[in-house]
Amino acid sequence: MYGRSASQLLKEQASCESGQLTVFNNVAFDQVIKECDEHHLQLESLFRKLMEQKLDVQTTRNGDHLGAFIHHHSLLRNKRCLMAYMQNRAEIVRSLRWQLGPVLPEEIKAKLSYSEGVYFADHSKAIASYMSEMDIDLTVDMVPPKSPSVRVMVLDDIGEVCLGDQSISLTKHSLHSLSRTDAEPFISQGLMEELLD
Incomplete structure (x- = not known):
């Protein structure tokens, strides 16, 4: 029909x-x-x-x-x-x-x-x-942040990465305080988790 x-x-x-x-x-x-x-x-x-x-x-x-x-x-x-x-x-x-x-x-x-x-x-x-x-990253801060930095836990071994002007080792279960713009791509890919206070 x-x-x-x-x-x-x-x-x-x-x-x-x-x-x-x-x-x-x-x-x-x-x-x-x-x-x-x-x-x-x-x-x-x-x-x-x-x-x-x-x-x-x-x-x-x-x-x-x-x-x-x-x-x-x-x-x-x-x-x-x-x-x-x-x-x-x-x-x-x-x-x-x-x-x-x-x-x-x-x-x-x-x-x-x-x-x-x-x-x-x-x-x-x-x-x-x-x-x-x-020269702008539109994918960062889709929700306005409360602070410019964020505490994160790494969920998977990422390895050595350059964030800003420093090199940092992102190993599984390690905790870091990063700038929100540096952490956001990893969080959106499921490689990091934001720790809420």
């Missing part, structure tokens, strides 16, 4: 927790595209039939005209559903870049379609290019 696959995509998205992705539903998505193609073919056929009968498409009110009207509006509805599905997923993909950084975990990558993966990579490159050009 027409419209079921498109509504299935939106119901699937609505049932998901806000900001979370489900696996891209290729089967339903392709089925909606196929259905759109069918509506388009039917619409062309009905318009051709009206033209052959030399009837005015705007004023004629017969079965062919009403059929064309139904196919046209079904086509528009399916397109709106596909656009809503893709727009919602694109918003989530953009927000993942800000939450998780330029590298997505494998379990999230597995949920993306190929084009969404390319979109994420291009979006990350655009952000990195802008930050480089402006």
Whole structure:
């Protein structure tokens, strides 16, 4: 029945927790595209039939005209559903870049379609290019800090890193007081944990 696959995509998205992705539903998505193609073919056929009968498409009110009207509006509805599905997923993909950084975990990558993966990579490159050009790190301090430094515990061996003008060894379970701008990238990658007072 027409419209079921498109509504299935939106119901699937609505049932998901806000900001979370489900696996891209290729089967339903392709089925909606196929259905759109069918509506388009039917619409062309009905318009051709009206033209052959030399009837005015705007004023004629017969079965062919009403059929064309139904196919046209079904086509528009399916397109709106596909656009809503893709727009919602694109918003989530953009927000993942800000939450998780330029590298997505494998379990999230597995949920993306190929084009969404390319979109994420291009979006990350655009952000990195802008930050480089402006010489500013927009990913730091997503929430305004209470102090410029932060106490952290290292969750995984990171090794020797240069932070500011000093070299520091970040070994597993070591505690450090670092500037928030130095610690934030490690915290967002899950390599450090902020210790709250």
